[in-house]
Amino acid sequence: EPEVTQTPSHQVTQMGQEVILRCVPISNHLYFYWYRQILGQKVEFLVSFYNNEISEKSEIFDDQFSVERPDGSNFTLKIRSTKLEDSAMYFCASSDPKTGGSYNEQFFGPGTRLTVL
Amino acid sequence: AQSVSQHNHHVILSEAASLELGCNYSYGGTVNLFWYVQYPGQHLQLLLKYFSGDPLVKGIKGFEAEFIKSKFSFNLRKPSVQWSDTAEYFCAVNPLNTGFQKLVFGTGTRLLVSP
Numbered sequence: 001e002p003e004v005t006q007t008p009s010h011q012v013t014q015m016g017q018e019v020i021l022r023c024v025p026i027s028n029h030l031y032f033y034w035y036r037q038i039l040g041q042k043v044e045f046l047v048s049f050y051n052n053e054i055s056e057k058s059e060i061f062d063d064q065f066s067v068e069r070p071d072g073s074n075f076t077l078k079i080r081s082t083k084l085e086d087s088a089m090y091f092c093a094s095s096d097p098k099t100g101g102s103y104n105e106q107f108f109g110p111g112t113r114l115t116v117l
Numbered sequence: 118a119q120s121v122s123q124h125n126h127h128v129i130l131s132e133a134a135s136l137e138l139g140c141n142y143s144y145g146g147t148v149n150l151f152w153y154v155q156y157p158g159q160h161l162q163l164l165l166k167y168f169s170g171d172p173l174v175k176g177i178k179g180f181e182a183e184f185i186k187s188k189f190s191f192n193l194r195k196p197s198v199q200w201s202d203t204a205e206y207f208c209a210v211n212p213l214n215t216g217f218q219k220l221v222f223g224t225g226t227r228l229l230v231s232p
Binding site for chain 1: 151153159160161162163166207209218219220221222223224225
């Protein structure tokens with residue numbers, strides 16, 4: 001069964017450093033997403049991406065964040081200058097909305113645990 | 118504020134006990150509803166979903182959920198839990214009129230089933 005994969009599984013970085021989290025969505029999916037879960041808190045939506053552009057983003061997704069689909073398979077989340085409060089589990093997801101647009105089952109990757117020191 | 122609420126943060130049950138996890142949401146309009154499960158060390162997996170039609174939906178592993186529109190609720194049930202159901206359960210809402218693509222999650226419920 002196809003799966004969303006993410007690398008690395010753990011990333012430790014110093015405050016102020018740039019990090020890139022990588023995801024390989026399911027190959028025939030068209031929508032891509034990033035969510036994060038700070039320890040002990042709920043899973044929060046960050047951004048959705050379709051047709052090579054951001055289609056929706058939350059207020060969390062400020063100028064420090066960016067997403068890119070650099071090739072036909074990868075989907076990346078970049079944090080330009082990490083802060084302590086960026087420490088969280090970051091989940092990538094993908095979906096393949098049916099015609100009509102109201103169907104949105106998202107398939108999640110295993111997550112990348114980001115620790116900012 | 119628009120949100121998704123899960124009433125129980127931790128639930129402890131013995132095997133064969135019945136399970137009901139509450140989920141309420143505050144979005145108006147049309148919503149798609151989901152329950153995801155996260156087993157220890159694994160990623161989020163879809164248990165079941167509701168888009169339209171029969172408000173009682175059946176998912177994998179014997180789980181079911183009932184959508185009650187008048188109560189803005191989508192409670193998850195299982196008649197007889199097993200030790201392997203130990204996991205964290207997340208209710209999620211796709212609010213079609215305010216965020217077509219995003220899922221809004223509840224805080225999750227940690228279920229521990231003792232053998």
